Amino acid sequence: MLKIKGNYFILETEHVSMVVRAVEERTEYLYFGEKFADYSGLELMHAEGNAPWNAPLSLFSQWGKTDFREPSFLVRFADGSCACDFRLKSAKIVKRDFADGLPRPYGEEKCLRLEFTDAPSKLKLTLTYTPYADSDAFCVAASLFNGGKKSVVLENFASAQLEVWGRDFDFTTFDGTWACERTKHKRALAYGKFENASYTGSSSAFHNPFVMLSREGEAYGVNLVYSGNHREIAETDDSGRTRLIAGINPFCFNWELGAGETFYAPEAVLVYGKTEEDVSVRMHRFVNRHIVRGKWSKKERPILVNNWEGTYFDFNEKKILDIAKKGAEVGAELFVLDDGWFGKRDSDTCSLGDWFDYTEKTGGLDKLADKIRALGLSFGIWVEPEMISEDSELYRKHPDYAMKVPRREPTRMRNQLMINLADPQVQGFVFRAVSKVITQCRAAYVKWDYNRHMTDCFDKNTRGGEYYHRYILGLYSVLQKLTERFPNVLFESCASGGARFDLGMLCYMPQTWTSDNTDARDRITIQSGTAYAYPQSTMGAHVSASPNHQTGNSNPLETRFRVACGGLLGYESDLTKCSGEELSAIKNQIAFYKKHRAVIQYGQYYRLGDSFGGDWSGFISVAEGGAKAVSVVAVPVKRTGASNYRARFKGLDAKTVYRVSLREPSGIMKEICVAGGDLLNKGGVNLDGIFSETNPREVSYPLYTRMFVFEKFVKDKAEKKAK
Numbered sequence: 001m002l003k004i005k006g007n008y009f010i011l012e013t014e015h016v017s018m019v020v021r022a023v024e025e026r027t028e029y030l031y032f033g034e035k036f037a038d039y040s041g042l043e044l045m046h047a048e049g050n051a052p053w054n055a056p057l058s059l060f061s062q063w064g065k066t067d068f069r070e071p072s073f074l075v076r077f078a079d080g081s082c083a084c085d086f087r088l089k090s091a092k093i094v095k096r097d098f099a100d101g102l103p104r105p106y107g108e109e110k111c112l113r114l115e116f117t118d119a120p121s122k123l124k125l126t127l128t129y130t131p132y133a134d135s136d137a138f139c140v141a142a143s144l145f146n147g148g149k150k151s152v153v154l155e156n157f158a159s160a161q162l163e164v165w166g167r168d169f170d171f172t173t174f175d176g177t178w179a180c181e182r183t184k185h186k187r188a189l190a191y192g193k194f195e196n197a198s199y200t201g202s203s204s205a206f207h208n209p210f211v212m213l214s215r216e217g218e219a220y221g222v223n224l225v226y227s228g229n230h231r232e233i234a235e236t237d238d239s240g241r242t243r244l245i246a247g248i249n250p251f252c253f254n255w256e257l258g259a260g261e262t263f264y265a266p267e268a269v270l271v272y273g274k275t276e277e278d279v280s281v282r283m284h285r286f287v288n289r290h291i292v293r294g295k296w297s298k299k300e301r302p303i304l305v306n307n308w309e310g311t312y313f314d315f316n317e318k319k320i321l322d323i324a325k326k327g328a329e330v331g332a333e334l335f336v337l338d339d340g341w342f343g344k345r346d347s348d349t350c351s352l353g354d355w356f357d358y359t360e361k362t363g364g365l366d367k368l369a370d371k372i373r374a375l376g377l378s379f380g381i382w383v384e385p386e387m388i389s390e391d392s393e394l395y396r397k398h399p400d401y402a403m404k405v406p407r408r409e410p411t412r413m414r415n416q417l418m419i420n421l422a423d424p425q426v427q428g429f430v431f432r433a434v435s436k437v438i439t440q441c442r443a444a445y446v447k448w449d450y451n452r453h454m455t456d457c458f459d460k461n462t463r464g465g466e467y468y469h470r471y472i473l474g475l476y477s478v479l480q481k482l483t484e485r486f487p488n489v490l491f492e493s494c495a496s497g498g499a500r501f502d503l504g505m506l507c508y509m510p511q512t513w514t515s516d517n518t519d520a521r522d523r524i525t526i527q528s529g530t531a532y533a534y535p536q537s538t539m540g541a542h543v544s545a546s547p548n549h550q551t552g553n554s555n556p557l558e559t560r561f562r563v564a565c566g567g568l569l570g571y572e573s574d575l576t577k578c579s580g581e582e583l584s585a586i587k588n589q590i591a592f593y594k595k596h597r598a599v600i601q602y603g604q605y606y607r608l609g610d611s612f613g614g615d616w617s618g619f620i621s622v623a624e625g626g627a628k629a630v631s632v633v634a635v636p637v638k639r640t641g642a643s644n645y646r647a648r649f650k651g652l653d654a655k656t657v658y659r660v661s662l663r664e665p666s667g668i669m670k671e672i673c674v675a676g677g678d679l680l681n682k683g684g685v686n687l688d689g690i691f692s693e694t695n696p697r698e699v700s701y702p703l704y705t706r707m708f709v710f711e712k713f714v715k716d717k718a719e720k721k722a723k
Contacts, residue, residue, distance in 0.1 A: 028056030158247030201454025254465025353394030380445030541567030626653030
């Protein structure tokens with residue numbers, strides 16, 4: 001809801017209020033927090049006086065006046081100066097409009113639009129704020145129009161700036177690298193600036209664009225609808241304020257804005273909650289309701305079998321069909337043919353770009369897909385269209401398609417170069433090539449991989465400071481056309497696992513491969529960190545072979561399954577090597593997952609414990625209304641002689657009585673008690689016997705788990721009559 005009270009603009013959701021005071025010389029945030037019942041007395045919240053050190057909480061910051069903190073944008077004029085003085089010219093509640101070429105949230109029609117002008121340069125800055133009532137989220141969009149006669153250069157143009165009173169905040173980021181993505185790190189703010197940024201060309205596994213500011217009683221989450229280089233800056237000052245800026249990383253960014261042109265920044269998402277848990281819950285709702293779209297919005301995702309770790313490049317038609325047959329027998333719904341089906345791809349040294357059938361291996365891709373569908377499975381396929389091998393027909397024909405700097409030896413990662421998506425001609429090639437593959441095999445699913453970072457960024461028709469962003473715009477253009485042409489295809493984003501897990505990709509691809517690391521122990525931490533911002537309905541999570549191919553750790557099949565239930569279930573191994581007992585167990589697991597799939601994929605997700613910062617960790621997914629929930633609890637270390645490991649659950653309805661069942665290692669469900677939701681949330685539920693389910697002598701570096709199902713207890717007529 002948006003309403004006007006004098007020069008106050010009030011934006012409301014179900015639980016949150018944002019109040020903006022709009023006057024020419026000092027437009028400011030008055031409030032962003034728990035919803036007000038009444039808005040009388042807003043003048044009491046104004047900043048003190050007009051002195052520079054008493055400046056208000058700013059919606060944006062410019063260079064050239066009396067604010068000497070990090071600016072949210074910096075413009076360089078033709079004469080070399082960069083001073084600006086933007087003044088408010090218009091503040092209205094209007095219908096939303098959108099920037100072409102960028103992904104965006106959907107589902108709300110009205111926004112607050114603020115327009116500011118810098119009189120000497122005739123630049124117009126536009127900020128829009130859109131409240132999403134059903135998810136307690138607010139989207140900020142920023143654009144700059146050049147109404148002057150000369151070009152200007154944007155050296156920095158952030159998407160959003162949030163300022164709040166107080167300096168005692170923690171700044172939380174989600175960092176890592178390949179195979180250990182999105183680990184939570186929290187540090188107390190102090191004097192100076194704290195930066196979270198990507199320099200890889202993508203949102204990156206190193207530093208995810210989602211960050212939080214938090215202190216006792218309040219937390220703020222900020223995320224970008226963007227997949228490229230980003231930067232988030234947190235800064236405190238002596239006037240008792242904390243500033244958070246989020247947007248495109250200004251590193252190697254210089255955008256020439258010609259006369260009459262407009263630059264659009266990616267949208268940013270702001271979420272407030274009393275706790276970090278509130279922020280997470282609200283961000284999940286926003287992603288499920290306003291980011292993921294089309295056929296797959298809120299739709300249950302299929303259980304898949306992928307051959308990658310089962311075969312790598314060494315397969316033929318018979319091998320693939322044998323794995324697919326086993327997948328069909330155990331109840332899987334989708335088979336995914338991974339890397340190695342195209343060109344002459346027998347290793348990672350060749351053929352990227354040659355997106356045509358390697359018939360000697362597949363027996364004919366279209367025929368293979370038909371045979372797999374005849375087994376009762378849908379067919380999916382892997383592609384990596386943003387890459388090119390020097391040993392490929394495409395490179396021999398079009399070496400100009402590769403990203404290379406003239407007269408310099410290119411940097412090679414994973415034996416490959418990147419393709420130049422800043423070039424519209426190359427964009428057209430990628431669209432046609434992927435379209436042909438999907439059409440040929442009638443794929444129901446496409447895994448879109450991206451296996452290296454950007455280097456050698458150059459295009460003869462692109463200014464150097466614009467390359468990174470123009471590449472991302474080129475990628476979005478291709479994805480927009482593909483998803484419009486193939487609206488029923490389920491696309492999964494992958495970037496060496498999770499190096500591009502962001503809201504921008506999720507606008508086109510409803511799910512993302514969370515990490516190449518499928519080790520159960522590591523996945524508990526990776527999935528927990530990821531789930532602060534991204535719901536489990538977006539997280540690919542597979543059961544793989546033991547010992548694990550990434551870590552060498554071994555764990556029972558049931559343990560690996562329980563952890564994979566924290567996301568979208570798949571199996572990534574050679575099922576033909578499984579014993580009859582193992583196949584029977586997998587069949588039981590898949591049946592269990594199907595029975596509880598709706599709550600596992602779309603229930604409200606809560607982290608349990610401290611992701612191994614303490615004695616135990618885990619998750620619980622609770623159905624809307626609280627009538628059902630599924631939970632997995634994990635203990636990382638068996639300490640000889642230690643006892644009384646206990647778990648507290650979250651999200652269960654305090655007034656509901658639950659039938660509590662335990663999934664045993666055999667897959668049998670055992671009812672253990674009837675208990676109230678309030679007790680289960682607040683009491684310490686003992687985990688007696690958790691160590692007896694896994695024999696540490698049979699596995700290495702084991703993880704100890706328990707899986708619970710909570711279902712609303714309703715006495716049947718016979719019980720009532722007996723009483």
